[in-house]
Amino acid sequence: MRRLGREFYARDAPVVAPQLLNKVLVVGNLAGRISEVEAYTRQDPASHSFHGRTNRNAVMFGPAGHLYVYFTYGIHHCANVVTGGNAGAEPGQAVLIRAVEPLLGLDEMIRRRGRIRNVADGPGKLCQAFAIGLEMNGLDLCAEGVVGIFDAGDDPPDDAVVTPRIGIRVGTDTLWRWTLSKPQSGRRGS
DNA sequence: ATTGGGATCGTCT
DNA sequence: GACGATCCCAATA
Numbered sequence: 198m199r200r201l202g203r204e205f206y207a208r209d210a211p212v213v214a215p216q217l218l219n220k221v222l223v224v225g226n227l228a229g230r231i232s233e234v235e236a237y238t239r240q241d242p243a244s245h246s247f248h249g250r251t252n253r254n255a256v257m258f259g260p261a262g263h264l265y266v267y268f269t270y271g272i273h274h275c276a277n278v279v280t281g282g283n284a285g286a287e288p289g290q291a292v293l294i295r296a297v298e299p300l301l302g303l304d305e306m307i308r309r310r311g312r313i314r315n316v317a318d319g320p321g322k323l324c325q326a327f328a329i330g331l332e333m334n335g336l337d338l339c340a341e342g343v344v345g346i347f348d349a350g351d352d353p354p355d356d357a358v359v360t361p362r363i364g365i366r367v368g369t370d371t372l373w374r375w376t377l378s379k380p381q382s383g384r385r386g387s
Numbered sequence: 388a389t390t391g392g393g394a395t396c397g398t399c400t
Numbered sequence: 401g402a403c404g405a406t407c408c409c410a411a412t413a
Contacts, residue, residue, distance in 0.1 A: 237394075253410075267394085269393050270393060270406075271393090271395095271407040272395070272396070273395050273396070275395080293394055295394085312397095315397095320395070321395045322395085325396095362394070364393090
């Protein structure tokens with residue numbers, strides 16, 4: 198497996214996001230295949246960076262390829278990858294990793310989550326399963342270290358499902374969410 | 388110093 | 401489908 202380098206991340210978030218599908222998130226001895234992502238840009242009303250740089254979102258305005266972790270709803274952490282940040286792509290962009298399929302360390306993930314099902318199929322759930330917290334905010338994914346994203350040889354799917362983003366009040370018009378499978382898992386066809 | 392809101396999740400109906 | 405949990409941040413004063 199090859200660790201993704203800076204050049205992979207240093208593009209606009211809506212370009213990087215679908216490319217992250219089927220890549221492998223690694224934290225220590227835990228690994229998961231990325232199965233759901235969302236893009237957030239600088240001019241995007243749903244993005245934390247929309248109102249400019251603050252202490253909370255500062256990492257978003259730094260170099261690409263770093264981890265942006267934030268805490269929300271009093272309970273959950275969410276993990277993003279900073280993108281853009283060069284001449285061709287402005288800073289203040291990120292891709293939210295919303296779900297992974299466990300590959301390694303499933304037992305440990307189940308232990309952390311306290312349940313067998315739905316181990317890492319949501320942004321808060323995967324942070325709990327992988328023990329990602331605010332202390333990892335700003336971490337460089339391109340440097341040698343316990344956290345990184347790797348190419349396992351699988352290309353991104355050409356049949357990814359594209360939808361509006363989840364859980365936002367604004368910016369619902371852009372189709373910036375990509376998943377490996379359909380969002381609603383079966384019941385109620387359309 | 389205080390206040391209000393949030394890129395969610397699990398439980399219950 | 402609805403709601404409560406519950407903490408961190410940012411904005412105000």
